[in-house]
Amino acid sequence: MNRLLFAAAGIAGLLAAGSLAAAERWDMPMAYADSNFHTQNGKRFAECVKIGTGGELEIVVHGGGSLFKGNEIKRAVQTGQAPIGERLLSAHQNENAVFGFDSVPFLATSYEDSKKLWKAARPVIEKILEEQNLVLLYSVPWPPQGIYTKKPLDSAADMKGVKFRAYNAATARLAELMGAQPVQIEAAELSQALATGVAESFISSGSTGYDRKVWEHLKYFYDVQAWLPRNYVFVNRQAWEGVDDTTRNVLRACGYMAEISGTLESELLAGWYLQQLAANGMKVQPPSEQLKADFVEIGEQMTKEWLEAAGDAGKQIIETYRSM
Numbered sequence: 001m002n003r004l005l006f007a008a009a010g011i012a013g014l015l016a017a018g019s020l021a022a023a024e025r026w027d028m029p030m031a032y033a034d035s036n037f038h039t040q041n042g043k044r045f046a047e048c049v050k051i052g053t054g055g056e057l058e059i060v061v062h063g064g065g066s067l068f069k070g071n072e073i074k075r076a077v078q079t080g081q082a083p084i085g086e087r088l089l090s091a092h093q094n095e096n097a098v099f100g101f102d103s104v105p106f107l108a109t110s111y112e113d114s115k116k117l118w119k120a121a122r123p124v125i126e127k128i129l130e131e132q133n134l135v136l137l138y139s140v141p142w143p144p145q146g147i148y149t150k151k152p153l154d155s156a157a158d159m160k161g162v163k164f165r166a167y168n169a170a171t172a173r174l175a176e177l178m179g180a181q182p183v184q185i186e187a188a189e190l191s192q193a194l195a196t197g198v199a200e201s202f203i204s205s206g207s208t209g210y211d212r213k214v215w216e217h218l219k220y221f222y223d224v225q226a227w228l229p230r231n232y233v234f235v236n237r238q239a240w241e242g243v244d245d246t247t248r249n250v251l252r253a254c255g256y257m258a259e260i261s262g263t264l265e266s267e268l269l270a271g272w273y274l275q276q277l278a279a280n281g282m283k284v285q286p287p288s289e290q291l292k293a294d295f296v297e298i299g300e301q302m303t304k305e306w307l308e309a310a311g312d313a314g315k316q317i318i319e320t321y322r323s324m
């Protein structure tokens, strides 16, 4: 009898422990539209983690800046208000110029080069994030960046006085160097900014133009292919240390796969997005010789400025990248 009671108590104890362990749920704020490929990739990552941990860790993705706005996400994860999140990496360029390695004009303009540049930069970025209480999991690039305008653009001089939506320090500086007026706006607010005239032009991928249906307000897309900026996914250190080794391994493995599949998808969709802009009435074209020459000049200036601001860490990234 005693033995039976003991066994029953043991089973009850195990069940209680089991149900406690299964209760882990992580909210994952993301800044971009629910339908965006980064957000969809994040959802597949969450599914992978759920399956890999047998349901012990459930990650719930909140797209479109619905839980925290884009510019709040990093802080929220650093302070543990959210255990995991995704953000545009170069958005932190103001805080540390090194975060803008992927927005140096014409440094890496293809997917192949973007992967190399990330390989060179990753250990440096990982270390900076570590000092900020964050664990880096994975990163996926946006398609190449081009210029959206209302009017035809033949040279940089045509941008004089134009209200230019910026998403990081590099895009704000680009606006300045073209004589345009930079205004920082999150992608989630872009359609409204164009509708109300707060912004009249911007640089971004075909992906964001498609997500935000910018053909309702703008007419031209110039396929400049200036750079491929990255989103990255990161975890609060205490949350990371609060789960067991097996869970951390699953997070790493799913992150690894999410980086590969997300990057492939970005590349596969890049051309399709531009076709969609054209199908919706936009003129999608390469830049004129003059515009190209102007961008090269502006790009050289921005590269010089970035190298000065990013110091030794920046130099190390570029040297490693060039040696690959």
Ligand code: PCA
Pocket (backbone or CB within 6 Å): 088, 142, 143, 167, 186, 187, 203, 204, 205, 206, 207, 208, 229
């Ligand atoms: N889309 C994001 C960043 C880069 C991109 O292609 C945006 O415009 O906010």
